[in-house]
Amino acid sequence: MPRLAANAEHSMLHLRFAVVKVGLISFWVIVLARTAWVQLLEGRRYAKMAEQRYLSVIRVEPERGLIRDRNGEPLVLNRTVFSLAADPKLIEAPNRVAQRLAALLGGQASEYQAKLRQEDTRFVWLRRGLSRETAERIRDLEIPGLVLVRESKRAYPHGRLASPVLGFVGAENRGLSGLELAYDEKLRGTPGVAYLQRDARRGRYYEVSHPAQEAVPGCDLILTLDYSLQEIAEEELEATLDRFRAESGTVIIVRPSTGEILALAESPSFDPARAGEYPPERWKIRAISDPYEPGSTFKLVTMSSVLRERMLRPEDVIPVYNGKMVYKGKLIQDVEAHRQLTVQQVFEVSSNVGTAQLGLRLPPVSLYAMARAFGFGACTEVELPGEVPGSVRHPSEWSGWTPAMMSIGYEVSVTPLQLAMAYAAVANDGILMKPHIVREIRQRDGKVEWRFRPEPVRRVLDTETVQTLKAFLRGVVERGTGVNAKVPGLRVYGKTGTAQRYDPSLASYKNVGYVASFVGFAEAEEDTLLILAVVNNPKGAYYGSIVAAPLFRRILVRALRLPNVVVPNPEPTHLPRRETMVVHNSESVIVPDVTNRTPEVAERILRDLGLDVKKVGEGSLVVRQEPEPGFEVPTDSKVSLYLSAPPLRAGNTAVVPDLVGRTLREAIATLAARGLTAEIQGSGMVVEQWPQAGKVVPKGTCCRLRCLPVRKLAANLLD
Numbered sequence: 001m002p003r004l005a006a007n008a009e010h011s012m013l014h015l016r017f018a019v020v021k022v023g024l025i026s027f028w029v030i031v032l033a034r035t036a037w038v039q040l041l042e043g044r045r046y047a048k049m050a051e052q053r054y055l056s057v058i059r060v061e062p063e064r065g066l067i068r069d070r071n072g073e074p075l076v077l078n079r080t081v082f083s084l085a086a087d088p089k090l091i092e093a094p095n096r097v098a099q100r101l102a103a104l105l106g107g108q109a110s111e112y113q114a115k116l117r118q119e120d121t122r123f124v125w126l127r128r129g130l131s132r133e134t135a136e137r138i139r140d141l142e143i144p145g146l147v148l149v150r151e152s153k154r155a156y157p158h159g160r161l162a163s164p165v166l167g168f169v170g171a172e173n174r175g176l177s178g179l180e181l182a183y184d185e186k187l188r189g190t191p192g193v194a195y196l197q198r199d200a201r202r203g204r205y206y207e208v209s210h211p212a213q214e215a216v217p218g219c220d221l222i223l224t225l226d227y228s229l230q231e232i233a234e235e236e237l238e239a240t241l242d243r244f245r246a247e248s249g250t251v252i253i254v255r256p257s258t259g260e261i262l263a264l265a266e267s268p269s270f271d272p273a274r275a276g277e278y279p280p281e282r283w284k285i286r287a288i289s290d291p292y293e294p295g296s297t298f299k300l301v302t303m304s305s306v307l308r309e310r311m312l313r314p315e316d317v318i319p320v321y322n323g324k325m326v327y328k329g330k331l332i333q334d335v336e337a338h339r340q341l342t343v344q345q346v347f348e349v350s351s352n353v354g355t356a357q358l359g360l361r362l363p364p365v366s367l368y369a370m371a372r373a374f375g376f377g378a379c380t381e382v383e384l385p386g387e388v389p390g391s392v393r394h395p396s397e398w399s400g401w402t403p404a405m406m407s408i409g410y411e412v413s414v415t416p417l418q419l420a421m422a423y424a425a426v427a428n429d430g431i432l433m434k435p436h437i438v439r440e441i442r443q444r445d446g447k448v449e450w451r452f453r454p455e456p457v458r459r460v461l462d463t464e465t466v467q468t469l470k471a472f473l474r475g476v477v478e479r480g481t482g483v484n485a486k487v488p489g490l491r492v493y494g495k496t497g498t499a500q501r502y503d504p505s506l507a508s509y510k511n512v513g514y515v516a517s518f519v520g521f522a523e524a525e526e527d528t529l530l531i532l533a534v535v536n537n538p539k540g541a542y543y544g545s546i547v548a549a550p551l552f553r554r555i556l557v558r559a560l561r562l563p564n565v566v567v568p569n570p571e572p573t574h575l576p577r578r579e580t581m582v583v584h585n586s587e588s589v590i591v592p593d594v595t596n597r598t599p600e601v602a603e604r605i606l607r608d609l610g611l612d613v614k615k616v617g618e619g620s621l622v623v624r625q626e627p628e629p630g631f632e633v634p635t636d637s638k639v640s641l642y643l644s645a646p647p648l649r650a651g652n653t654a655v656v657p658d659l660v661g662r663t664l665r666e667a668i669a670t671l672a673a674r675g676l677t678a679e680i681q682g683s684g685m686v687v688e689q690w691p692q693a694g695k696v697v698p699k700g701t702c703c704r705l706r707c708l709p710v711r712k713l714a715a716n717l718l719d
Contacts, residue, residue: 062189063152064173065218067166070262070439073227076166076180076272078152082135083128088118090145097143101126104137128171129153154180160269162230164285165384165437168272177275177283179221179438182385186441186449189218219449222440224260229253232558233265237533240551241267244538247513250287250416251555252532256424256521258454259433261382261417262529288380288387291413292536295499296350296481296544297517298409300422302359303347303472305370307465311361314344314468320353327404332356335543347472348480350496352408359407364395367406373460374422375432376414382435390414409499419519420532426469427493427521427528430461477520484549485520487557489687489708491661494520494552496544501537513537518548522556523663531555591627591639598622598669602641610635619643621672656703658693659686664707675699684709 067076084105091097098112105127115124128151130138135148154169167178175184192215233251241249253263266286270278284290306312320341323334334351346354359367371377377392391413393402405411417435425432434455441450461469473493476482481496497517500509516538521530533548533555541547592609594602602622603613611633624642627633654674659667667686671678679702688706691697 060149060192060194060213060215061151061173062191062215063217064154064169064189065187065220065444067179067187067221067223069223069225069227069230070260071226072222074157075162075223075225075227077155077157079155080132081128081151081153082130082132083149083151084126084130084135084138085147085149086116086124086126087122087145087147088116088124089122091116092144097146100141100143104141105130105134123147154272156272158227158231160271161227161234162225162264163269163272163275164266164283165225165264166272167283168275177385178285179223179384182383183221183438183441187218187221190216192216217444220442220444221438222442224262224437224439224452225264226262226562228562229263229559230265232562233263233555234267236551236555236558237265237267240533240535240547244535244540244542244547246535246539246547247537248286249533249535251534251551252287252416252420253555253559254420254424254435254530254532256427256433256528256530259421259424259435260439260452261435261437264437285384285386287416288382288384289415291388291390291415292515292534293410293412293499293502294414294419294517295409295497295515296352297419297423297495297497297519298412298414299347299350299355299407300426300469300495301371301374301376302355302362302367302407303343304374304461304465304469305362305366306343306358307468308370308461309362309366312343312358314342314471316343317341318343318346318354318357320346320351320357323351323353325353325356327356327360328400330401330404332404332408344472344475347495348475350476350481355408356404359403362403362407364398364403367403368392368395370460371406371412373432373458374425375418375457376412376422380415380417380421380435382417383438387417388415390418409497416532416534419517420530423495423519423521423532424530425460426466426473427530429463430459430466432457432460473520481543481545482518482520482549484545485518485553485556487522487553489661489685490522490556490560492520492522492556494518494549496549498542498544514542516542516544516547518544518552520552522560523661529556529559531559591625591633594622594625594639594641598665599641599643601665606639612636612638614638614640615643616640617643621669652699653696654699654701656689656691656693656695656697656701659689659703659705660693662686664705667705671703677702679704680707681705682707682709 063078066074066078068074084101088094094113094116095109098109098116101112102109107127112126115126118124138146138148152173154173156163156166163178165178167180167182168176169180170176173188175181175187180187193213233253237249237251240246249267251263251265252261254261264285264287268282270282275283312318317340320334320338322339323337325332332352334349334353336349338345338349338351341349341351341354343354343358345351346358371392377389379387379389381387393411398406399411402411421432421435434457436452436455439452440448442448470493473495474491476496477486477492477494482494485492485494495518497515497519499515499517501512501515502509503512513536515534515536517532517534519530519532521528531552533551535547535551538547591611592605594605598620599615599622602625603615606613620643622641622643626640626642627637654676656676657670657674659670662670663685664680664683668678676697677700681704684707686705687708690704691701
């Protein structure tokens, strides 16, 4: 019996030991399994929770790209500022901190308290754009949880200069208007990332084990604008608006051969550093966003259609009924009464009666097609935001008055830039160019990402029509409504405009005001400058001849005094005679027009483009070339130059041409073509000649030409 009890007790001990052993093994299995679960499967989640507890992620804004003029002059820069942020979870006494910040930075303490008490974020902005001195004061407070971030802020070294064009940025450094908006993606760059971790004292520092992702600066914009020309345009526009107490105004300066916008002045404008203090109306670029009825400057379209259709010759006479005509119950009248005028005189004195009659003779589709060919009714696609196409109605939508009214610039709306480019097409031998205001997009390391090239849109007019129109435009300045734009010694072309403003709410033109304008161009040395001046609602005098033409003249004269403004054309823009567009590439080139040039000059131009030259015949002038101007040929192609100096008149005499206002090269070529020679005094533009123009002289006569450099000539013209 005792033995049996002993065996039972021994078995019980073995059982207890086994249970304990199994329990220990199970415990360690569970511990190891849980550890493996945490380490292998939930480790990332817990690490992320720890990181969220101890780390804050800050978006590092990149430095915004700069904006410069064509010569490198900075128009928009960046300056270093500091912004204050906070981690609300690390702020121990929000009320006390808010009081101290309000005393230092201004504002209401309640605003800071609301931000510092946010519980759902680890990062909140308190104040942006602080100076270095203010940032140092905040740092001296030594308040755990406050973060100072170095940022950049836009700076405008020239104040309001070109502000509607340049635009401005908002609090987040995002473009809100102008080029800042249009090229925001390029200017903005790529943001970086920084990680901040608190230390044992709950301070802040950059975590070495979490390196920041570097921000990539934005690209720089190089504009076609010329700072000096822009400044001149704005100064003269402001002076004119003050003198005539006008509502607003626009000045555009264009290089017709390339479409480059050299200046675009708007007034009133705004200070881009304080843009929010101005009404949004000031932010607009009115040159592309505010269409208006142009009045007489639109007569270019009517006259171009008349000349292209070969309906009348410039010397043909039409009656103008003493300056008054009633058409379908509407009175059309002129400022001056004439019984009859030639077609050219109709344009020179800006006769509404004469132009309306010409428009009524035209097929409606002809006038409409010419307006569209010049680019009216469509956006120019310039690199600026807010452009509108204006309005040119199809003949199917015309009223009974439209043919007469549209002929004189009513029942049609245009933008100033459209009008400038239309006249630039005449200055550019009938080729309409696409306007550009951005010359280059350049990365911060200097690599050019995109570069402007002249873009012909279409040929609007043939060369013969262009030459006739230029004679009309010069007549406007020499003896017509544009005499106040005349610059002695320069060949100036232009057209005045005086248009009544229309009030849609009143459906009336009465007592609404006027738009005075002048658009013209001057041929100076190797280049041409086109200037458009539009003055909205001047008081007192309101004619374009009185308000806008003198504005054009003063801008032109001051522009010609500047160095490096009047320069040779950078590259040819002639379209092929077959009037098809060609694509430039590195293995081909468009043949330029070198006719009426000396063989030496023509050869230099062609060889600079990589073309070979063959001279045929003898003479001092290139009278023909093969291939013709405008054709695309492979580089190293041969261009044949046919030389001669054929007289323009039969017999042994020649008529002395009018050379005043022409470049010296043009004058010599013109004389040589008539069998005349030249004796030259000075250089630049011809300001005096002997014998006088129109005199019949024997061939071989030597004409004396007195010349002055353009800038010296211009320097003598300002008061």
